[in-house]
Amino acid sequence: MTGRTQLIPGHWRRPLAALVLLHAVILIAYWHSAWGMAMIWARSDTYAHGFVVPIISLWLVWRQRAVLAPMVPRPGRLAWLLMAGAAALWLAGDLVAVNAATQLALVTLIVLSVPAVCGWRVARALAFPLGFLFFAVPIGDFLLPRLMEWTADFTVMALRASGIPVYREGLQFIVPSGAWSVVEACSGIRYLIASVTVGCLFAYLSYQGTRKRMVFMVVAILVPLVANWVRAYLIVMLGHLSGNTIATGVDHLVYGWLFFGIVIGVMFLIGARWVDPAPSASQAMVPAGRVEGSIPKGTPWLALVLAFSVVLAPHGLLAAMDLGTQAKPVQLVAPVVAAPWHATAMPPSHWLPAFEHASDTLDMGLTDGQNQPLGLHVSYYRQQDYQRKLVSSESVLVKSQDPVWARVASGSVNARLQGRPLRVASAVLRQHAPGTVADAQRLLAWRFYWVRGTFTASDYAGKIQGALGRISGWGDDGAHIVIYTPLSDAKESEIDASARLQSYLDSQGDALVAALEQTRGRD
Structure with missing residues (x-):
């Protein structure tokens, strides 16, 4: 009917339909990342706001409808290159099962689909609503x-x-x-x-x-x-x-949230004193019928085909890639213990690192020539995914709420393995015990990874080596290794305990490497 404002201007209908279809394809193709993000929102109070972020973004877009109406959507060429970069980020994150990378890439693809279909001018008008979507990504841990x-x-x-x-x-x-x-x-x-x-x-x-x-x-x-x-x-x-x-x-x-609520409420009350007046309707509105130009009918669909190619490319690469991942169960081989070290019936402590979902684990105790105790823990991983993965922020020596053990110091030290320098993560652990702090058992632990045949204590290097292993056909096998020794008392120098751990690596390092290689290649 004449005289009635159209809810969706005619020149917006095809681009908007193409954009909605592209978003649907992205969510379907990357459903695992989208579902994982939603599950984090559901189980974590820290990121529960993620459920309302997309709704708020849509509302913010709706507020801009008067500004968008006269614009003619034209696909932005540079957006394809940026979308390809986001797709590559998702592929890299999926290879090493990093949720933060894949979820960030997913939201980036959704955001970039707007300039890809509708152009950069439209994207600039929606810069904040689109940018606000990134608050849905559960990153911050x-x-x-x-x-x-x-x-x-x-x-x-x-x-x-x-x-x-x-x-x-x-x-x-x-x-x-x-x-x-x-x-x-x-x-x-x-x-x-x-x-x-x-x-x-x-x-x-x-x-x-x-x-x-x-x-x-x-x-x-x-x-x-x-x-x-x-x-x-x-x-x-x-x-x-x-x-x-x-x-x-x-x-x-309760006291924490109450105190926080009061403080934040006061902050917003103070901030409200300097609120600027909103632009008047006459400033925001553009006379009806003034449209900047026209666009060929097939252009939005051509842009859609190009976007589909970029969005689906990572899945094609994953399907075609020979990842070399073994499917057979893991049977960890225990390292052969050579003199002057001897295996013991039990590890020197009941403590175990909080490494989750390993394919197989090994715990053994040893003593050196002076009967000084040492423990070895190996968690081996194969067929890694988003649950079972070698490098994970949830795999720690001690959980912060562990009722028995606490990590009281941490850092890194220079060690040697097979004659090569190795930077290992070091930590002092203390057992909760009745009485004084001096009565509690204390451990000095060194932690590092074995991945793609190399050793590192760096989470980043471990992820990169894991991705290279999958791409090159080496496989995704890897191991989390911890060697530890009790501190005889609260005053024992960590230097002496470190020397004991280094002595083990000097004497038994070759046997440890051989056991890992045998585990990987075992039929």
């Missing part, structure tokens, strides 16, 4: 160790400034009223991600100037960090002053 360290630093400093004596080992500390530890929930990552996500949306909707938006975003980052430090200090103080009757159980979390 890499910040946990640093945030936990900062929380522990501030809490201990504030307690000592309050006149309370504190004994600290790593993320564990003891005050006269009891022992406390900084775990993942104390890191403040939930508060930080929530504040940045909501703060970014608030700044976009409330301010027109870039400077105001950037200042508010800096505040949105700093406030939750400092608020979390103060929260941790207040919780310990409440527990200490109440004789551990409050702020130690469920109310620990």
